Amino acid sequence: MSSSYPAVRRAFLAAPIRVDVPLGHQISVPLPTSAWPAPSYLGFACPATRTRGTPPVVSAPDRWWAVTAERPVLVAYAHTLHIPLSGPADPAPVSVATERQGDELEEDLRVAGELLDQVTPAFFAGTNVAARQREELRECLVAVLPRALLPWYRAAVPTFFRWLDESEAS
């Protein structure tokens, strides 16, 4: 049985390797992956330049880590220099702007977590859920995740996004 998404996110953020992650990095939210035999959640961290009054400028991820879904503990951590993460063809730094307010983003992320809890058991089991549920989750993720970083998210957990996109085709 999978842990709840808030528990997964807490484990991801509290992973002991965090002491190795430079402070200014942009840390992604963890998303489900079926890349390994055990259901897991994977996220990444990108070098970022932060100046007050301007959006952060974020480079390609330089590290990633994963926690298991069943009992959310750290199971993998790597620098992309050694174990690369696939990514978009053009890995140039991007400016990460948003028109949303902080409390809106927090609420979107909370809702996305609830939707992930509803659909990920089916994703990990390789079964289907209603197309409407997948579409709702995809729209929620697109709203909360920085648009400029979406190509990295899609590349990091390609099977999950392909599974979400199937609702468009069905």
Added chain:
Amino acid sequence: MTWWQQDFGGDAGEPPSADAGADVPSWLEVRPDGSELLVYGEITAQRTDFFEDFEARSALCCCADVLRAFDRPVGFADLEARLADTPYRDASDLSVAGMAAVLELNGVSARAEVGLSLEDLAAHAEQGRGCVIAVDAGVWWNEPAHWGFGAANLPLTLTASARDPASGDLRGFYFNDPASGRDGVYGDTAVVSRSWLETGAQMVFTEVIKTWVGDLLEGIFG
């Protein structure tokens, strides 16, 4: 106890003793809204002009802030030279562990920890320890584009704590914020709680305590 303290197993050791830094400067400050605060610490102006591209080197700027407080003034060239043969030679950004290591390399013993409470943080200022904390820039600057999705992403140098003069209740803190080029920025307990405590309460603090012997002698002998 909050979730990361349970999950992360954070242990800040013995709570600092409140009277350990009895010679830490304190003064009464009047806020723009007319309220009074009893401030403990030293609101030092940072010299970010030591650093090229200082906004992008905020972690290193915070280290320089702490080193300067311990009478080890360093410029960018000094730090770069000292870090040349270390894993931190490309110190455009540092982890909390990296900041502790940079302070150690420059002769100030320090360690990275997870804080337990705002009082825990205040005690460091009131003891005279150098301290850098990691906050969520989106919350601290009130700029959603910098929101860390629950993770801290900006270092601030703690320079002072602020208490209610009558009750002694903690009201806020003062920080240097190199990435915005601002010194002595006040943050009340609500914003520090949201930006620091709720995002993992990571911090680096010095194991040594600053003493104000010169100030003390001046006070005695005039």
